[in-house]
Ligand code: MCN
């Protein structure tokens with residue numbers, strides 16, 4: 001497709017000159033499964049037949065598969081299409097104070113270093129990506145039913161690329177079968193369907209099959225990390241270093257448009273009171289599908305938490321200290337909040353020791369250690385693994401965070417009908433997180449209504465206000481806050497109407513038990529339903545006050561919210577087969593005030609299962625020719641009830657000081673926090689064998705090889 005430059009904004013033009021993803025390959029296919037042609041047919045069978053008629057002559061070229069070899073002199077250049085590109089280097093990025101960190105390391109008694117890989121994994125939602133595009137040639141309206149976690153942002157992008165006026169595009173994102181980050185990007189298939197609809201004048205549908213989804217849509221992780229941690233002999237952590245090689249695959253489309261090229265990785269000091277830290281990230285191209293960012297990840301916080309939690313465990317082993325004790329000595333203390341970390345983050349609130357103590361109590365930590373000692377004595381290998389995580393969720397504020405120039409703030413609009421039934425329209429989009437329930441609860445709580453009386457509208461750009469969408473667990477921190485603020489606006493309007501109804505001054509009304517009540521006269525009060533009817537009636541309202549009962553708002557969050565948690569995982573490892581059994585998993589989460597405890601628990605359950613999957617089963621590996629070895633669920637293993645224990649959940653509540661009801665996001669917490677707990681547990685079990693580290697996934701083969709002293713490289717097929 002040609003870009004009509006008149007429609008392209010400056011921001012977009014800047015992106016075009018950079019490293020964006022091709023819709024269809026022209027001269028060169030850069031990874032297995034890259035789209036090269038598309039066919040429009042009346043049914044999928046004829047489309048398949050037509051595909052057979054396309055004869056593609058491929059000339060095999062040497063690939064770059066190993067990120068660690070991508071910068072070698074003479075390595076094949078993946079992006080030789082980019083002007084002046086003679087290597088596979090994408091960017092170098094650093095954060096923190098290098099000199100201060102060097103000084104901290106120089107003053108330390110103990111330094112521990114470790115290489116580790118957070119392997120490439122895939123979000124694998126229940127349903128794959130797809131779209132139906134339909135252009136009405138009379139009205140010129142383009143309607144897109146698409147699997148999108150960010151309908152408004154997608155619409156803006158389509159308008160910029162296609163030169164179609166934005167109001168002539170309607171993006172509807174219905175129930176999309178889960179997202180987990182997979183449905184944040186715009187994919188070639190979406191654009192092909194749109195072009196197909198425009199060219200044929202008929203609705204065109206594109207729906208991936210599972211292998212296409214696994215092999216070509218956005219991946220996550222693929223971070224080759226080197227960590228170094230410095231401490232005193234007493235176990236006081238002084239400094240942390242990280243050097244990262246980030247494998248972005250053939251196109252850098254997902255990470256480039258933000259000013260954080262390595263996402264939020266620089267939060268890597270985690271939950272600890274650390275004075276000095278420095279990280280360097282180098283990104284490279286390889287002949288793999290693009291991605292590297294999304295999968296319940298908070299944009300690289302997953303990798304950051306994994307690094308620091310592994311390093312703290314390795315330090316504990318070096319110092320011969322209990323890993324819980326070492327964490328207790330170094331966790332940030334409640335009085336340090338708001339806390340500004342050495343790489344510039346300001347954590348809003350937290351009580352970390354309380355969460356860790358609760359997790360240890362729930363686990364019966366000391367008894368577990370005693371049980372482990374007994375078992376070791378009789379040659380059984382039980383592991384106890386801890387992790388403590390701090391998440392940062394709820395992007396903006398708009399001044400600091402944008403995607404392609406779109407600032408990260410979210411709108412909400414609320415209309416209360418004369419009968420007191422309310423309709424809340426939000427710009428985020430639910431994929432199973434239950435916004436219909438929790439957002440209705442938020443509005444109902446502010447207005448004294450029943451949640452049943454609040455309808456939540458989302459996922460349709462024609463019916464909802466602009467906003468950046470659902471990812472990075474931002475719905476509750478940003479859109480949830482917008483819902484509360486817009487409800488408060490409506491409540492303030494209702495106060496004026498109520499004053500007119502009861503013929504008193506608005507200043508004499510107090511909001512009590514969900515009603516506006518005349519101060520000193522509890523007999524005289526009005527609820528929102530009554531007030532809504534009055535607001536639509538012939539009741540005379542003060543000068544300048546409009547009738548009806550509705551409001552709009554845009555919420556620009558002052559900061560991220562910082563949920564956290566303490567996790568403990570108990571495993572049993574069979575050294576003969578390398579099979580790991582997760583026996584218990586204790587998860588204490590603090591996401592501030594919980595709007596709906598059952599939904600929060602559901603989110604945590606899902607994330608914990610994700611974590612078990614990543615730690616033990618899931619990896620997208622490649623062979624030396626660049627063939628993807630994770631292209632079906634026969635190879636890419638998802639955890640089931642069989643691999644998961646009965647989760648033991650606990651909670652503490654440290655409200656966010658800047659969120660209107662004190663809530664923090666939670667959707668990705670457990671995915672971020674659980675993999676290191678599982679890995680730490682398995683490596684704790686393997687300690688008697690002298691195994692220090694082994695990379696995820698800790699498959700039976702991986703564990704067995706580690707015991708034999710030959711840890712596997714998990715991202716490449718062993719030949
Ligand atoms: N919640 C609550 N109280 C809190 C925090 C959250 O009751 N203190 C509720 C929320 O109101 C919402 C749910 O928990 O109903 C998740 O909220 P939040 O943490 O704000 O996360 P989002 O709604 O923005 O969801 C996104 C997040 C991400 S980024 C991924 S990835 C992921 C996840 O949600 N994808 C999911 N959980 C998922 N769950 C399902 N079923 N499907 C996905 O695709």
Ligand code: CUM
Pocket residue numbers: 149179180181182184293294295296297298299470471472473668
């Ligand atoms: Cu990082 S996966 Mo979620 O943010 O959609």
